[in-house]
Amino acid sequence: MKYKIALLFLFAVALFIVIYLIFIMENKADLLLINGKIYTLDNSQPIAEALAIKEGYIIAVGNSSELKDRYNAEKIIDLKGSVVIPGLIDAHAHMFGFGQMLNSLMLAGITSANEIAEKVKEKSKTIPAGEWIYGRGWDQTLWSDKKFPTKNLLDKAAPSNPVILGRIDGHAIWVNSKTLEMAGITSATIDPPGGKIIRDNSGNPTGVFIDKATELVEKIVPPPADAEVEHCILLAADECIKAGLTEVHDMGLNSQTIRVYKKLADEQKLSIRIYGAVDAPSQTWNEFSERGPLLNYGNGMLTIRAVKMYADGALGSRGAALVENYSDDPGNRGLTLLDDSTMEAVTRQAIKKNFQVCTHAIGDRANHVVLNMYEKILGTENKKDYRFRIEHAQVLLPEDISRFKKLNVLPSMQPIHSTSDMDWAEARLGTDRVKGAYAWKSLINSGSIIPAGSDFPNDIMQPLWGFYAAVTRMDQDGKPEGGWHTEECMSREEALKSYTTWAAYAAFKEKEKGTIEAGKYADLTILSQDIMTIPANKILNTEIIMTLIGGKIVYELSF
Numbered sequence: 001m002k003y004k005i006a007l008l009f010l011f012a013v014a015l016f017i018v019i020y021l022i023f024i025m026e027n028k029a030d031l032l033l034i035n036g037k038i039y040t041l042d043n044s045q046p047i048a049e050a051l052a053i054k055e056g057y058i059i060a061v062g063n064s065s066e067l068k069d070r071y072n073a074e075k076i077i078d079l080k081g082s083v084v085i086p087g088l089i090d091a092h093a094h095m096f097g098f099g100q101m102l103n104s105l106m107l108a109g110i111t112s113a114n115e116i117a118e119k120v121k122e123k124s125k126t127i128p129a130g131e132w133i134y135g136r137g138w139d140q141t142l143w144s145d146k147k148f149p150t151k152n153l154l155d156k157a158a159p160s161n162p163v164i165l166g167r168i169d170g171h172a173i174w175v176n177s178k179t180l181e182m183a184g185i186t187s188a189t190i191d192p193p194g195g196k197i198i199r200d201n202s203g204n205p206t207g208v209f210i211d212k213a214t215e216l217v218e219k220i221v222p223p224p225a226d227a228e229v230e231h232c233i234l235l236a237a238d239e240c241i242k243a244g245l246t247e248v249h250d251m252g253l254n255s256q257t258i259r260v261y262k263k264l265a266d267e268q269k270l271s272i273r274i275y276g277a278v279d280a281p282s283q284t285w286n287e288f289s290e291r292g293p294l295l296n297y298g299n300g301m302l303t304i305r306a307v308k309m310y311a312d313g314a315l316g317s318r319g320a321a322l323v324e325n326y327s328d329d330p331g332n333r334g335l336t337l338l339d340d341s342t343m344e345a346v347t348r349q350a351i352k353k354n355f356q357v358c359t360h361a362i363g364d365r366a367n368h369v370v371l372n373m374y375e376k377i378l379g380t381e382n383k384k385d386y387r388f389r390i391e392h393a394q395v396l397l398p399e400d401i402s403r404f405k406k407l408n409v410l411p412s413m414q415p416i417h418s419t420s421d422m423d424w425a426e427a428r429l430g431t432d433r434v435k436g437a438y439a440w441k442s443l444i445n446s447g448s449i450i451p452a453g454s455d456f457p458n459d460i461m462q463p464l465w466g467f468y469a470a471v472t473r474m475d476q477d478g479k480p481e482g483g484w485h486t487e488e489c490m491s492r493e494e495a496l497k498s499y500t501t502w503a504a505y506a507a508f509k510e511k512e513k514g515t516i517e518a519g520k521y522a523d524l525t526i527l528s529q530d531i532m533t534i535p536a537n538k539i540l541n542t543e544i545i546m547t548l549i550g551g552k553i554v555y556e557l558s559f
């Protein structure tokens, strides 16, 4: 009898220990954030104070005392009223290009060609003859004469170095005579299809090349080594997390960038999540499309499941394909870069292997053609959730706006472009057509969601600047007063969703991120002030206090 009681007692103790251990394990958290103002974007609990994180995921969202009682946390951070939003996502950008820009002459915002030549001259003094000088970001619309520059200025600045300077939109380059000589370009060189060599009255190249013509020069630039690509991507990632970004949709990858990304993910050096789109048509795409997508590689840091094509050029360099002539360039309707059958073939190849299709289209003609192409395919294939995207969707025919929702095509747009372009967009398009440009609210009203990005380095990387542009349609100096075509402004909630929830959806990641709720990645951006309520002109003063990716603090503001 005694023996039986002892056994029963032992059993009870063991049971108690097991239950206790389960309790402890269940209620252990790696990190608790308390006393914040948390915009969850989760309808069941839009605002919260605290959240608990375990093994990279959010495990609970609620109020501070409740979560403090419930969880035994390794670390507790008192947010002291700071604002937490779902980790910001840039839905369209170019990481390597951004890194290269950080690594080369920064020309964005410079207001004269002479000043740029001066920078080139300074750089040439620090490097041996023959070495390349790269720069990026010039924009002749900021200069007093607003004219394309010529090689002469650069020849004086750097006669013995090849110089190649990219325009702000990435659709034109400005080079010197040394570069022309090395590329073998003369007055006899003909314009390639989809490209234009700017010439003087006697037909001599002046040093500026548009769209496809840039390849005549770029093909002689020595390709970067893997180490350089890696260096640039790390530089870019570092800047992105400082700006509060937790994920970037990297548009137009080649095999080298993919190789470097995989290496970085393997070595756990990739500090920001990447959703990649492979450039097509290309050899890389031919190979990659055979293999199928790469999903949640390296602990969920790297996914490559999209393909990127270009239907046309950009508006600034008049390469965007318009239905009617450019208002400021009679006879020019812009350039289409791919024929319909090629775009259709790539799209069919993509959906067969579960790749998402992202097609760059800026002009109303290009958007119309791409929507038609998507519509044709959707009519013949099984009804599946393809989430086709149009990248930029910048100028739309009024009748095309509602087709996005009807076809479930996502307009992936860049709010910051509207304020970067507003000074000349109206000149290119005229007063009527400009109404269909950057038409966010019209798209949202027709039922579409807009994943937002910046297209960095073709525009400023800062997502909060994009948020500000989305809600004000004013530039960083508050111009024009009251905003530019403000009927197309987003509400703050829409703008926040476009950089989080909607961008996550655009990458098929709505179950993993985009809102703050239990079960999702602990990808969070913590802000110094409440961008949802402060006066709009204060938004740009907001500081990023912390960026968390997978529960890890990848950036922290030092005071």
Ligand SMILES: [Zn+2]
Residues within 6 Å of the ligand: 092, 093, 094, 251, 455, 458
């Ligand atoms: Zn782009």
